[in-house]
Amino acid sequence: xxxxxxxxxxxxxxxxxxxxxxxxxxxxxxxxxxxxxxxxxxxxxxxxxxxxxxxxxxxxxxxxxxxxxxxxxxxxxxxxxxxxxxxxxxxxxxxxxxxxxxxxxxxxxxxxxxxxxxxxxxxxxxxxxxxxxxxxxxxxxxxxxxxxxxxxxxxxxxxxxxxxxxxxxxxxxxxxxxxxxxxxxxxxxxxxxxxxxxxxxxxxxxxxxxxxxxxxxxxxxxxxxxxxxxxxxxxxxxxxxxxxxxxxxxxxxxxxxxxxxxxxxxxxxxxxxxxxxxxxxxxxxxxxxxxxxxxxxxxxxxxxxxxxxxxxxxxxxxxxxxxxxxxxxxxxxxxxxxxxxxxxxxxxxxxxxxxxxxxxxxxxxxxxxxxxxxxxxxxxxxxxxxxxxxxxxxxxxxxxxxxxxxxxxxxxxxxxxxxxxxxxxxxxxxxxxxxxxxxxxxxxxxxxxxxxxxxxxxxxxxxxxxx
Amino acid sequence: xxxxxxxxxxxxxxxxxxxxxxxxxxxxxxxxxxxxxxxxxxxxxxxxxxxxxxxxxxxxxxxxxxxxxxxxxxxxxxxxxxxxxxxxxxxxxxxxxxxxxxxxxxxxxxxxxxxxxxxxxxxxxxxxxxxxxxxxxxxxxxxxxxxxxxxxxxxxxxxxxxxxxxxxxxxxxxxxxxxxxxxxxxxxxxxxxxxxxxxxxxxxxxxxxxxxxxxxxxxxxxxxxxxxxxxxxxxxxxxxxxxxxxxxxxxxxxxxxxxxxxxxxxxxxxxxxxxxxxxxxxxxxxxxxx
Numbered sequence: 001x002x003x004x005x006x007x008x009x010x011x012x013x014x015x016x017x018x019x020x021x022x023x024x025x026x027x028x029x030x031x032x033x034x035x036x037x038x039x040x041x042x043x044x045x046x047x048x049x050x051x052x053x054x055x056x057x058x059x060x061x062x063x064x065x066x067x068x069x070x071x072x073x074x075x076x077x078x079x080x081x082x083x084x085x086x087x088x089x090x091x092x093x094x095x096x097x098x099x100x101x102x103x104x105x106x107x108x109x110x111x112x113x114x115x116x117x118x119x120x121x122x123x124x125x126x127x128x129x130x131x132x133x134x135x136x137x138x139x140x141x142x143x144x145x146x147x148x149x150x151x152x153x154x155x156x157x158x159x160x161x162x163x164x165x166x167x168x169x170x171x172x173x174x175x176x177x178x179x180x181x182x183x184x185x186x187x188x189x190x191x192x193x194x195x196x197x198x199x200x201x202x203x204x205x206x207x208x209x210x211x212x213x214x215x216x217x218x219x220x221x222x223x224x225x226x227x228x229x230x231x232x233x234x235x236x237x238x239x240x241x242x243x244x245x246x247x248x249x250x251x252x253x254x255x256x257x258x259x260x261x262x263x264x265x266x267x268x269x270x271x272x273x274x275x276x277x278x279x280x281x282x283x284x285x286x287x288x289x290x291x292x293x294x295x296x297x298x299x300x301x302x303x304x305x306x307x308x309x310x311x312x313x314x315x316x317x318x319x320x321x322x323x324x325x326x327x328x329x330x331x332x333x334x335x336x337x338x339x340x341x342x343x344x345x346x347x348x349x350x351x352x353x354x355x356x357x358x359x360x361x362x363x364x365x366x367x368x369x370x371x372x373x374x375x376x377x378x379x380x381x382x383x384x385x386x387x388x389x390x391x392x393x394x395x396x397x398x399x400x401x402x403x404x405x406x407x408x409x410x411x412x413x414x415x416x417x418x419x420x421x422x423x424x425x426x427x428x429x430x431x432x433x434x435x436x437x438x439x440x441x442x443x444x445x446x447x448x449x450x451x452x453x454x455x456x457x458x459x460x461x462x463x464x465x466x467x
Numbered sequence: 468x469x470x471x472x473x474x475x476x477x478x479x480x481x482x483x484x485x486x487x488x489x490x491x492x493x494x495x496x497x498x499x500x501x502x503x504x505x506x507x508x509x510x511x512x513x514x515x516x517x518x519x520x521x522x523x524x525x526x527x528x529x530x531x532x533x534x535x536x537x538x539x540x541x542x543x544x545x546x547x548x549x550x551x552x553x554x555x556x557x558x559x560x561x562x563x564x565x566x567x568x569x570x571x572x573x574x575x576x577x578x579x580x581x582x583x584x585x586x587x588x589x590x591x592x593x594x595x596x597x598x599x600x601x602x603x604x605x606x607x608x609x610x611x612x613x614x615x616x617x618x619x620x621x622x623x624x625x626x627x628x629x630x631x632x633x634x635x636x637x638x639x640x641x642x643x644x645x646x647x648x649x650x651x652x653x654x655x656x657x658x659x660x661x662x663x664x665x666x667x668x669x670x671x672x673x674x675x676x677x678x679x680x681x682x683x684x685x686x687x688x689x690x691x692x693x694x695x696x697x698x699x700x701x702x703x704x705x706x707x708x709x710x711x712x713x714x715x716x717x718x719x720x721x722x723x724x725x726x727x728x729x730x731x732x733x734x735x736x737x738x739x740x741x742x743x744x745x746x747x748x749x750x751x752x753x754x755x756x757x
Binding site for chain 1: 504505506507508525526590591593601606608609611612613614697698699700701702703704714717718721722
């Protein structure tokens, strides 16, 4: 039997038994045709490709007002949901009559989801809670509205001078333009379990060497009931990147030097990476598998003595419904090492609020951004356990109300945010640079290659992109 | 005998092919030969630059071999285990029964849930196996802590998840073996193994090869377990190709051009291996037929 297809009055017959060689002349011609077609198709489609969607907010756009019946749609970092949904939404309703519709995205997918929302043409969201090291990619994608004129026109009403100098420019400024206002001023400090330190007769460490000694002693003496250190080493910039950069600042290093060149093979960088490798045996197993949730849970349940993490841990640790160590913890500035004697933190993560270029309610979005980042709201969310927000304004950092809720952590928080924290790269492509760095660090921690090899590879990758 | 079919009857199929095969494939090829980011697809013609970038990626290139090893090991394990379990089930009777239904549970459970469940079980502190590890003197042991360990754990979970698929198909295939042939073999004095190799296997071999090809493709496609359990680590130990491509396109660099090139390269590797398996199958079946 064979099948006959009528083809415009003509036809062909396909025999039921077809014998072909694996790579016939006909197959070769098909492949060549496919490749040729692709070569033609690429430039043609490229000519129809995407274009920038840059948009600027007018200087006379509102910074306040009534927005009854207007629902603003927000795409936010998942750990920030409580701050928007439970704290800000009711207050915004009372202040403006408007509503908030909050959608959460995991922190490692936040930037891509924001880009896709605009680039795909969906344009569902008005306001983006954006991660500052993704700022360059968001601007490159035309996803964030240029707020320069609006901020310049309303600098007094917005109280621009009240933002912490250490974070205002890093979070909002790119290429001379501003794309948002700071919302969450993230830095790390070192938290410790005071009960474990007392039990094993050790002091909170001031240097990374002391940190190693404390970690080793507690892990050894506790015989499995507790670990001296919790090292967050999950292979994403937000986790392992923070752990490395905390040590880098401690040893006095930088990610890029004053000339903008990568400095990942400096003595400080090597010391920082070596520290991550050396502490692993006495840390909560296994650092490369420890992410944000595992680290927090281990510290709050009393299983680990030392944890360098975000400052809002102070509120979680003191909350008896979430913490078994309420009242039995402390915090100090990040340790120092090598020749460096001055503690310094880094802007580990950190978020701003910007307006999507596809926003359907840009005026209401602008008013909301100004309102949500004002001192009163910043104090409110910074003082709420589980909101995951830290101060972005000097008035909040110095407020007694904030000091009262973060208790013992207030000293190192003020020292960190009030100082000169290290700023991560934020130009277009920065997330890739940081991913390259943590990929290489993970190989060193896993023992697949040396610290020097890892940092050398990361340096090469950064040099290709930054120079 | 031949049969005339009007051409227009083929239009739905042609439209489907254009929509679901030709257009996506053409777009993928176009992405692969242009500078394309998540924000700006098809920005400008790039020639072979994306392929060069793909082949210089520290994560992607080793992932091709890693994915192949994973898929082959998974195929051997799931197919052989599946057949063994199916034979044991068949020995109990012709009904799949409660035991069979329970065996299918991993197959019908969402992969993300499987990943989360195993991650919680394997957590070194507070995990379901933590107490057991302490009891046998390896307290704090984390099977996901080393590269080899994490790879084997992912492989074991995958085998646990996909063996029921092989059981299901093999059980059905065993049903086609005619009882009188088995009876004849028994009367002729053939033992269990001899009966299996000379009577049962020839009847089910085509099905088993089909199961093997399907399991091979499924093994190449593992993604969700990696995302949930190891995120490709430690290092790149569990970075299989689908995860490496996802990382390139949607995390970190948002480099859709290179991700598309990686997808084409990966498809070529999977196609080559599948072709080898299919050719081996044809040769084996032909040999058995002769």
